[in-house]
Amino acid sequence: MGQFEVQIVNFARLVMLALVPYVLASQGTMLGGRTGLFNVAQEGIMLVGASVGFLGAYLYDSLFYGLLLAMLVGGLFGLALAYFTTTLKMNQFVIGLALFFFGVGLSTLFYKFVVGVTLQPPLIPTLQNVPIPGLSQIPVLGDIFFTQNWLVYFAVLLSLFLYYLLYQTSFGLELRAVGENPKAADSLGVNVSRMRYGTAIVGGMLMGLAGAYLPMVYTGTFTEGMVQGRGWIAIALTFFGGWSPHLIFLGSLFFAGVEVLALRVQIGGFGIPYQFLLTLPYIATIFVMMFAFRWVRAPAFLGQNYDREKRTLA
Template sequence: MDQSIWVAILAAGVIAGTPILLAALGEIITEQSGVLNLGVEGMMLVGAVTGFMVAMNTSSPWIGLLAAIVAGGLMALIHAFLTITLRANQVVSGLALTIFGTGLSGYIGKDLIGQPLVSTFKPAALPFLSEVPIIGPILFNHDLLVYISYLLAAGLWFFLFHTKKGLELRAVGENPSAADVAGINVFMTRYVFVVLGGMLAGMAGAYLSLAYAPSWLENMTAGRGWIAVALVIFATWHPVKAFLGSFLFGTIDVLGFHIQNFGIMIPSFFLKMLPYIITIIVLIVVTRETKTRRVATPEALGIPYNREER
């Protein structure tokens, strides 16, 4: 098979994996603080519809992106209030957030379906880097949001494992009582990083409606938020592994559209299922691993912190 075909598929895989990566990075910092947020899908949908609506009315995708980030942060703030202040069940709150976000985005966007978007994020090849054989076309011939996702993954890795604040964040997720005794504000830390995680989820949604497929369609995330949650486990809460995993999931998603061109006749319905089948397999494998050895799961993940009980 022609090498250029595989390069094109892998390049498309990077694009398809970008919203998953952004959402997964947001979920990583949320869960590193000890809060589980299963509302990623809902936050992405609200971010997508908000970003599209604002970009359409302002003719600026950057303003639309900013609006989507704020919308995702506000959605996450609801989850933070319920789970951190009121100490509600994090699983129930996250699922409610997804249901609420799905309904809200559908209501807001009912008049936006089929509307054209004049100004979108366009591909911009990076000088010199895009000219590197094979690697250049795959990684460095995309729009600016893809490059921002690279920087976010690298920056988050450095923050988590090479800064004092990153250490404090992981301490809150591992042992909030000990972190509290050490003078770290557990509640403020959790609030900040839950909201930041929601902002990244909103940004992921905006990428779908402003760059990946510039339009608004109801439920256009198509389960990507759930894949992002699974990717966090697959990546063992590590940003660099999340980057590689998003590239893998994106390529699998794109490959489903091309595999019949290779002469492999597989029903189209199965091809659409492929990314989600891989997600289930990954979760099964990782779950089996956790039974034999402790992975990097934050010890206090999903457990509300009550200072009076420490």
């Protein structure tokens, strides 16, 4: 392989690596949104996931426990969102923002209580690559797709599974119906609030996992605000992907690409101030949203609470 090919393969490998938090967080957002529950606490849940994921891995010396703990806490956040909005019928955006604050505060609080203030932050080992036997031997493709950590495989399989679940099963049809017209779904015997609780909890778990991925793959430690807006970008991504698992996956590829590109150009120099390259993902998000609105159709009942005792919707 020539120099150029090596560069391309490296780039593609990094894109696959950077893809994971976007896929997990935005598929989690999509799941809730498809039942009408609009979670805006991604950034906070991911921060808390990063914090407890790191701490779990650090204290128990096991990345697996860290990931499990991050999913548990993320699930609790999802449960809280579902309880306040579905059971108590409170405004989804307000509760989402409140949970975002909790996430931001708790992430640093947990870290300070467990680790304290140190000059040298403790490190955890990063996730190992798990080459898939056979497939990883394929030239080029094997390096890019089949020699990654297992969360990369999980993100891909999850997207495939969600596509199957939403569009090929009757359960998926019921789930989507709750987000489009909960009254109709309710009259057909679908339990609207149970559906919302379910997607909120699973969505929260995925966001927690997305957060825990960051210290386990990128830095090896937790730092304040380390999610750096990926949670908010995940919301944009979900819109961009039209609330469909397969398009969200493609959108994540695009955003991961922009992120890696900004990083590469920064290292390469090229005379552009690095501050401007850092803004690339955010500016790309805004531009994409400007064009996405033409084709995107969000779930009709997105962001609203369903009250079965009311005669009208909304």
